[in-house]
Amino acid sequence: MKKRKFEEWEYSQVNKEFGYKRHYKNFEPLEKWLVCQEPITESETQHLDILRERLFYNVEVWNEDELKFMFISPLTELVNFYTEQYKIFTQRKFSAVIGEWHVNGIVDFVVSKGEQHPEQPFFFLHEYKQERKRDNDPLGQLLIEMIVAQSQNEAKFPLYGCYVVGRLYFFIVLDGQEYAVSDAITATSTDIFQIFRMFRWVKRDIVENHSS
Numbered sequence: 001m002k003k004r005k006f007e008e009w010e011y012s013q014v015n016k017e018f019g020y021k022r023h024y025k026n027f028e029p030l031e032k033w034l035v036c037q038e039p040i041t042e043s044e045t046q047h048l049d050i051l052r053e054r055l056f057y058n059v060e061v062w063n064e065d066e067l068k069f070m071f072i073s074p075l076t077e078l079v080n081f082y083t084e085q086y087k088i089f090t091q092r093k094f095s096a097v098i099g100e101w102h103v104n105g106i107v108d109f110v111v112s113k114g115e116q117h118p119e120q121p122f123f124f125l126h127e128y129k130q131e132r133k134r135d136n137d138p139l140g141q142l143l144i145e146m147i148v149a150q151s152q153n154e155a156k157f158p159l160y161g162c163y164v165v166g167r168l169y170f171f172i173v174l175d176g177q178e179y180a181v182s183d184a185i186t187a188t189s190t191d192i193f194q195i196f197r198m199f200r201w202v203k204r205d206i207v208e209n210h211s212s
Helices: 011-018 028-034 042-058 064-079 138-152 192-209
Strands: 002-005 021-023 086-098 101-113 120-129 159-165 168-175 178-181
Touching (some): 028 178, 028 192, 042 064, 042 192, 101 138, 138 159, 159 192
Parallel strands (some): 120 159
Antiparallel strands (some): 168 178
């Protein structure tokens, strides 16, 4: 059996080895997510403006831990992904045998059902890289993580993910063996509100459609 860690995958290899298809236009699950209109309160707007400005002045000098601690963590805390059914897990081991491959690695951030361990993942946030530091394929790594989760979820539903490179956020939806990736959304601009709405939409979708 062949073995490969998450960080060693490129998205083209994933497509070839497992028969997944990438859509570049008009992928309805992603298009629906991109235009979501979740409400944002005045206090949340003020908080997001503070985070946006903090990122603007520091994104080029922060290391990965600083980016996570100073910006990503406060952003996800504002969303408050914790519900009775789902919560955040970080730095968790995932593995699966898919076809002739054994794939495994550490997942940075996942919203999942489970008490002590992630049992039914739904949303992934990955790759808190500095803008000038790119030593692998973040899309390939996120995609294979999502495929491992997909193979283990008893219920079959679309999985949502986002990978981060400095100020740039890329959103991905995996539905069956098809997926699509958004253009970069820039967190140092007013697009931070779109990022926040998309995170909040994921939370609402979990609560309304995946709480049983």
